Amino acid sequence: MSFHEIIDTINEALKLPFKNFIDPSKRVHFLYLATTILLALYVFIQTKTHKNFFKFLFHKKVWFGKSAKIDYKIIFFNSFVKVLLIGPFLILSLYIAYYVNEFLLHKFGYDAVKLSVTETLIYYTITLTILNDFFSFFIHYLMHKIPFLWEFHKIHHSATSLNPFTQYRLHPIELLINNAKNIIIVGFVTGLFDFMSNHQIEKVTFYGVNVLSFIFLSWGANLRHSHVKLTYFNFLEYILISPFQHQIHHSQNPEHFDKNMGSKLAIWDWMFGTLVRSKSVKRKIKFGIGLGDDKNYDTFWKNLHMPFTNLFRKVIYSKDKK
Numbered sequence: 001m002s003f004h005e006i007i008d009t010i011n012e013a014l015k016l017p018f019k020n021f022i023d024p025s026k027r028v029h030f031l032y033l034a035t036t037i038l039l040a041l042y043v044f045i046q047t048k049t050h051k052n053f054f055k056f057l058f059h060k061k062v063w064f065g066k067s068a069k070i071d072y073k074i075i076f077f078n079s080f081v082k083v084l085l086i087g088p089f090l091i092l093s094l095y096i097a098y099y100v101n102e103f104l105l106h107k108f109g110y111d112a113v114k115l116s117v118t119e120t121l122i123y124y125t126i127t128l129t130i131l132n133d134f135f136s137f138f139i140h141y142l143m144h145k146i147p148f149l150w151e152f153h154k155i156h157h158s159a160t161s162l163n164p165f166t167q168y169r170l171h172p173i174e175l176l177i178n179n180a181k182n183i184i185i186v187g188f189v190t191g192l193f194d195f196m197s198n199h200q201i202e203k204v205t206f207y208g209v210n211v212l213s214f215i216f217l218s219w220g221a222n223l224r225h226s227h228v229k230l231t232y233f234n235f236l237e238y239i240l241i242s243p244f245q246h247q248i249h250h251s252q253n254p255e256h257f258d259k260n261m262g263s264k265l266a267i268w269d270w271m272f273g274t275l276v277r278s279k280s281v282k283r284k285i286k287f288g289i290g291l292g293d294d295k296n297y298d299t300f301w302k303n304l305h306m307p308f309t310n311l312f313r314k315v316i317y318s319k320d321k322k
Contacts (some may be wrong), residue, residue: 016079095188100191120197151307158297166225231278252290263298
């Protein structure tokens with residue numbers, strides 16, 4: 001890599017976090033932040049426990065505390081991971097789509113299924129959303145249940161205060177796993193519907209983003225990582241994960257460990273017995289890993305190296321026991 005290529009890479013990585021504000025597929029796009037403020041205002045009016053909306057929404061600890069500063073540092077660090085390690089592999093999704101399509105053509109022929117353009121638009125969008133949501137839940141479930149993966153996912157839970165940028169608080173290993181999942185799911189579903197629609201594949205889009213994702217992102221997605229307690233109707237929380245349900249997921253109370261692991265849909269948690277609805281939580285919740293472990297993740301560097309340190313210690317300990 002030449003000197004100019006190194007400079008271009010650094011420049012691209014430094015710009016990446018700011019591009020999130022103008023990319024409609026990203027949760028912190030300015031439009032979704034605007035709807036977030038409106039929903040926060042609704043919660044503020046409903047609670048009637050605060051006098052100043054600005055202080056309620058922009059609490060100093062939430063946005064400028066130690067935990068928030070770690071969030072911001074991880075965002076920039078992971079930007080280099082995305083540019084160097086993830087970006088070059090995004091094209092794999094197209095290869096997967098191509099080979100899935102070719103396999104189905106070879107197996108079933110050209111006229112096996114023919115969807116209209118409208119059918120393709122609707123079914124592709126719904127299928128992609130549901131499959132991606134299920135595998136997001138399933139990988140998240142494994143992150144909590146497999147000790148090796150939990151060491152890396154623990155970084156996301158080490159946040160002791162939540163703001164919309166905490167969603168990007170991921171260890172690079174988890175970031176790679178999540179992007180690999182996205183590449184495979186998008187490639188598989190695209191190849192499937194490319195075959196079924198005779199190459200009429202498109203997504204239902206609005207403002208340049210999957211319309212179902214647009215609804216999710218507009219309707220309080222940013223409040224999932226926040227101190228603003230937005231709940232849904234009790235019956236609806238069996239189907240959709242409300243922002244407060246995700247805040248419960250971040251609770252340091254052992255009763256809430258491994259609960260509400262769904263991304264958009266609550267039905268997976270309902271099926272797996274990990275669902276907790278908002279109305280069952282009466283006390284104010286505190287965020288973090290809990291069990292006295294938060295202090296081990298109170299700096300940026302600790303969040304990067306602690307998973308490897310902990311795994312190394314476990315290997316040494318298991319050898320000593322033998």
